Amino acid sequence: MKGGVLLKGAILTVGIYLFLKLALPLFTAPLPASLIFIYLALTVTGIVIFATLSGQSTEAFFGPISRFLSGEGQTGAMKTARLLVLVLFPLLVGWQTYSSTAPSDQPPAENRTIHPAPPGEFVGLSNPIPNTPENVMAGKGLFAAFCSPCHGNFDGKGPAARGFSPPPANFVDPGTIAQLQESYVFWRIKNGGVGLPIEGMPWKSAMPRWEVELKDEQIWKIIMGEYDGAHQKPRTWE
Amino acid sequence: MKNHGGHPGLIASLFREQGSLIAGLSLLIALLGFPLAGLAQDAASASAAVAYRDIPQVGGSRNIIWVVAQQHLLLAGFVLGVPIFAWVCEIVGWKSGEKRYDKLAKEFTKLLTSAYATTALFGGILLFLLIGFYPKLMTYLTDIFFPSFVVYCALFLLETVTLYLYWYGWEAMQGGGMKVLHLFLGFLLNVFAFFIMIVPNSWATFQASPVVIAEGSALARAWAATWNPTWWPVNIHRLIANVVLGGFICGAYAGIRYLSATTAEERDHYDWMGYVGNFIGVFGMLPLPFAGYWLMREIYQYNQQMGITLMGGFLSWLFILQAVLIGALFLGANYYFWLGITHRIEGAEAKYRKPIMAMLVILLLCLGVWMTPHSLVASLEEARKMGGTHHPLLGVFGVMSAKMTVVNLMILVTFMSFVIYWRAGKEETATWAKVAKAVMGGVLGLAAIVVIILGVWGYFVPAIVRINYFSVAQVLIVLFVMLTITPLTALLLRSAKTTTEMVWGRMPPRAGYALVMNAVMVILLMTLMGYARSSSRVHWHVYGVMRDSSQYAYSPALGYAAVFMSLNTFVFCLLVSFIFWVATMGDKGKSAEVSGKGKMPAGAVPAMAGGSQKLDGK
Numbered sequence: 001m002k003g004g005v006l007l008k009g010a011i012l013t014v015g016i017y018l019f020l021k022l023a024l025p026l027f028t029a030p031l032p033a034s035l036i037f038i039y040l041a042l043t044v045t046g047i048v049i050f051a052t053l054s055g056q057s058t059e060a061f062f063g064p065i066s067r068f069l070s071g072e073g074q075t076g077a078m079k080t081a082r083l084l085v086l087v088l089f090p091l092l093v094g095w096q097t098y099s100s101t102a103p104s105d106q107p108p109a110e111n112r113t114i115h116p117a118p119p120g121e122f123v124g125l126s127n128p129i130p131n132t133p134e135n136v137m138a139g140k141g142l143f144a145a146f147c148s149p150c151h152g153n154f155d156g157k158g159p160a161a162r163g164f165s166p167p168p169a170n171f172v173d174p175g176t177i178a179q180l181q182e183s184y185v186f187w188r189i190k191n192g193g194v195g196l197p198i199e200g201m202p203w204k205s206a207m208p209r210w211e212v213e214l215k216d217e218q219i220w221k222i223i224m225g226e227y228d229g230a231h232q233k234p235r236t237w238e
Numbered sequence: 239m240k241n242h243g244g245h246p247g248l249i250a251s252l253f254r255e256q257g258s259l260i261a262g263l264s265l266l267i268a269l270l271g272f273p274l275a276g277l278a279q280d281a282a283s284a285s286a287a288v289a290y291r292d293i294p295q296v297g298g299s300r301n302i303i304w305v306v307a308q309q310h311l312l313l314a315g316f317v318l319g320v321p322i323f324a325w326v327c328e329i330v331g332w333k334s335g336e337k338r339y340d341k342l343a344k345e346f347t348k349l350l351t352s353a354y355a356t357t358a359l360f361g362g363i364l365l366f367l368l369i370g371f372y373p374k375l376m377t378y379l380t381d382i383f384f385p386s387f388v389v390y391c392a393l394f395l396l397e398t399v400t401l402y403l404y405w406y407g408w409e410a411m412q413g414g415g416m417k418v419l420h421l422f423l424g425f426l427l428n429v430f431a432f433f434i435m436i437v438p439n440s441w442a443t444f445q446a447s448p449v450v451i452a453e454g455s456a457l458a459r460a461w462a463a464t465w466n467p468t469w470w471p472v473n474i475h476r477l478i479a480n481v482v483l484g485g486f487i488c489g490a491y492a493g494i495r496y497l498s499a500t501t502a503e504e505r506d507h508y509d510w511m512g513y514v515g516n517f518i519g520v521f522g523m524l525p526l527p528f529a530g531y532w533l534m535r536e537i538y539q540y541n542q543q544m545g546i547t548l549m550g551g552f553l554s555w556l557f558i559l560q561a562v563l564i565g566a567l568f569l570g571a572n573y574y575f576w577l578g579i580t581h582r583i584e585g586a587e588a589k590y591r592k593p594i595m596a597m598l599v600i601l602l603l604c605l606g607v608w609m610t611p612h613s614l615v616a617s618l619e620e621a622r623k624m625g626g627t628h629h630p631l632l633g634v635f636g637v638m639s640a641k642m643t644v645v646n647l648m649i650l651v652t653f654m655s656f657v658i659y660w661r662a663g664k665e666e667t668a669t670w671a672k673v674a675k676a677v678m679g680g681v682l683g684l685a686a687i688v689v690i691i692l693g694v695w696g697y698f699v700p701a702i703v704r705i706n707y708f709s710v711a712q713v714l715i716v717l718f719v720m721l722t723i724t725p726l727t728a729l730l731l732r733s734a735k736t737t738t739e740m741v742w743g744r745m746p747p748r749a750g751y752a753l754v755m756n757a758v759m760v761i762l763l764m765t766l767m768g769y770a771r772s773s774s775r776v777h778w779h780v781y782g783v784m785r786d787s788s789q790y791a792y793s794p795a796l797g798y799a800a801v802f803m804s805l806n807t808f809v810f811c812l813l814v815s816f817i818f819w820v821a822t823m824g825d826k827g828k829s830a831e832v833s834g835k836g837k838m839p840a841g842a843v844p845a846m847a848g849g850s851q852k853l854d855g856k
Contacts, residue, residue, distance in 0.1 A: 028631040029624040032616035035632065038609050042565075046602045049573050050595060052748060054580045054587045107618045114613050115550035117543045124542065165622060174637055174697050175612055175628050179550070181542070199552040233700035 005061045009047035016043050112166065113199040115179065122187035129220045139225025142218055146210070147226075154230040164206040171230035178232040182223055185234070189219050289374040290788045299371035300790040301802070306367060308768055308806040309813065310360035312483070312761060315476070316814070317357045318431045319484025320350040323518050325424035332417060342511060344408050346488060351405045352821035356813065358394075375779045382450075383441055385460040390437045397430040435480070436473045440464040443472050445780050446771070447540045467540040471533035478529050482522035483764065486757040489515025491818055493753030496745070505743035512745075512753050513578060519756065520571045520652060524720070527564075527645050528713050535705070537774070544781065548774045555796055556770045558611045561641075563763045565605045568648050570756040572601060575655040577749045582740045583663040593658060597651050604644035604651070612636030634697065639704055643693025646712045650686060653720055657727055663738035666730050674730050678723050685719045761810055765803040773799075 020036050051061035068074075071082050129135050143151075152158035156170030169176045177185055187195070193205025210219060227234055292299045324346035331339030369376050380387070404423045411420035440463070447468045451459055492511035499505040538545030547553055576594050580587040610632055616624065624630065634640065668674070689712050696704040775781050777791040785791070794802075 235701040
């Protein structure tokens with residue numbers, strides 16, 4: 001298998017790239033470039049690791065590359081190909097560097113902290129409302145009235161949701177309220193987006209601050225209804 | 239391996255003795271002067287109420303402390319980790335009668351002795367700087383911890399004396415009963431080292447999770463403050479991490495010596511030492527995630543806010559970097575094992591190519607999950623398409639249940655790499671070998687399946703069930719696998735016949751570089767998590783008790799912090815290289831003398847200079 005490792009490796013890398021970039025988005029949302037980069041880096045690392053396990057396979061992997069680049073005994077098409085690579089590769093690097101540093105009208109990738117630490121006074125509160133079917137029903141009713149325009153049927157897909165970035169939280173997703181204690185959710189509802197600390201980018205969130213409209217007791221009921229409706233349980237420690 | 243032979247050796251040992259003496263003395267003076275400074279402050283508190291001092295011209299007090307404290311901690315980690323396995327190696331050598339283990343233990347101890355003085359030196363510098371920069375905080379801490387300062391001083395004296403006896407008495411205490419005494423010294427060394435670690439841990443953990451009682455004697459107050467909620471989790475976590483750090487640094491040392499070796503004996507020896515170092519590092523790394531998990535749990539329980547700052551808040555980005563580094567470490571350690579299989583055992587390559595490929599693929603798949611962050615870095619457009627920063631499909635990889643599952647699988651794979659390496663080149667002769675192998679395969683396969691099932695199921699149960707039962711069960715399953723397969727393999731190999739001897743000194747240069755890379759990854763990891771630990775206090779010197787009111791009471795941006803982590807890693811590598819270079823000057827002088835008399839092997843060019851093939855004897 002002359003050059004086999006190299007060729008297979010190259011095919012595998014391209015294949016995975018095409019899968020992540022083109023095939024996967026047919027079924028779900030496209031992956032962000034940062035994630036594709038991680039997966040490709042892993043693939044390439046794996047290929048290099050496997051190829052360099054023995055002396056022979058190392059030679060089979062790097063041999064063709066170094067022979068090609070050194071240009072020994074090359075003629076015709078190969079020679080032109082080498083020249084092309086030697087000219088185009090630096091240009092490619094230059095272009096990459098340029099396009100990643102040049103000013104553009106795209107906003108920079110953001111790393112909004114989704115669950116920043118709550119203020120001290122909201123730590124360790126527990127829901128004072130007894131968990132009865134009536135209270136849960138009441139909570140769901142309040143949710144339908146106040147929250148569903150944005151949070152929809154607990155899935156974050158309310159009629160108004162499309163207008164906001166970041167979008168309204170999807171409570172069915174295991175990454176939102178299932179990760180949180182009730183006291184945390186209480187804080188988020190009461191103080192809303194503007195109540196977030198700086199790392200939560202309070203200026204971006206459209207989540208209203210409900211402390212004016214709703215009484216604490218109502219908020220606690222909504223929390224109960226919210227967990228029930230999303231089929232999640234709040235995080236507890238004991 | 240005496241150091242007193244050549245001229246450079248003399249300088250080296252003189253330097254070492256003087257160095258440690260000076261360092262020890264300065265530390266002692268510092269420690270004794272410390273409470274006095276506190277008292278003086280008390281007396282003059284009315285007039286001299288300086289809370290902070292600063293040297294803004296050289297980067298500011300916080301940055302200076304950052305670098306010095308990190309260097310001290312890394313050195314200390316090395317100095318406390320190495321005696322553990324040096325001592326174990328010595329026991330192995332003593333029990334098995336294999337001289338090379340004793341020699342290895344001595345070589346480990348040599349590295350330890352030379353690093354010890356520098357550690358103490360940095361401890362002294364750190365202390366002076368802390369007193370200078372943070373007088374108010376230090377007065378407060380002194381007030382609470384004075385009794386344990388005294389204990390610490392005493393421990394330091396004991397440790398130093400024991401280390402000197404252990405190192406300088408090595409050759410003198412070889413025979414019979416003396417060897418037992420020497421082993422006992424090694425034991426004492428470890429006991430003192432352990433306490434030297436946990437006493438300062440109490441000060442640092444107190445700052446993060448303070449327990450303050452108003453009344454009671456000085457002793458009672460110090461005791462209560464010492465037993466704070468994160469003390470023991472940090473103790474255990476650091477103890478294991480120190481072994482990992484020590485193992486990988488010794489591995490890197492062996493790697494570099496291997497790469498620069500010019501004789502076949504040297505290559506054999508350092509190849510083997512690199513193998514032992516890597517083994518120790520990996521061995522320690524396997525339980526480390528569990529210890530880390532326990533620590534995080536305690537932090538959450540002590541203070542939810544701090545837990546969220548770390549795991550969900552702005553520090554959560556550090557854990558993504560951590561995942562990348564741990565991933566690199568897992569890959570590097572396994573790569574080294576696999577290189578060992580293919581190079582040290584003739585003919586093993588063809589046989590193990592497939593299993594290695596399978597393990598590699600599993601490892602990479604796990605790493606893919608492991609490194610997928612909970613909330614992704616995405617441009618506005620990408621985020622809009624995903625409907626947020628959680629990907630609808632891959633977002634599920636971001637949560638704890640997935641992470642725990644894949645880390646357990648990676649541990650299993652790494653363990654398998656080791657078992658394969660162990661069994662390679664041997665043929666089981668026992669009649670029950672087939673059954674045993676089937677059982678092992680079954681246990682492993684079943685364990686992997688159960689771990690995955692628990693991981694998937696974990697999404698559908700309340701967090702508390704997952705944390706208290708599922709995660710614990712996963713850990714126990716993995717431990718169970720290790721505890722059944724290890725003795726079974728040992729038993730199986732007892733009667734096995736060796737078909738192919740392991741040949742040392744045949745590893746390609748990239749193996750040496752892999753060892754160095756692993757060490758760098760561990761150091762980076764420690765600088766990263768060191769930053770996480772101390773920034774989780776945010777604007778507090780002592781969390782919730784004493785506020786940081788200096789101009790530096792803000793959390794540095796992650797990019798800025800990353801520069802410091804890299805700087806610290808770089809400085810530490812330089813420091814360690816220098817220490818080891820000085821410590822081994824003696825050997826070099828001696829071996830040059832020997833080979834000067836004899837004949838240099840033809841083409842003895844170190845692998846670093848591209849000469850490895852010549853020494854392979856192919």
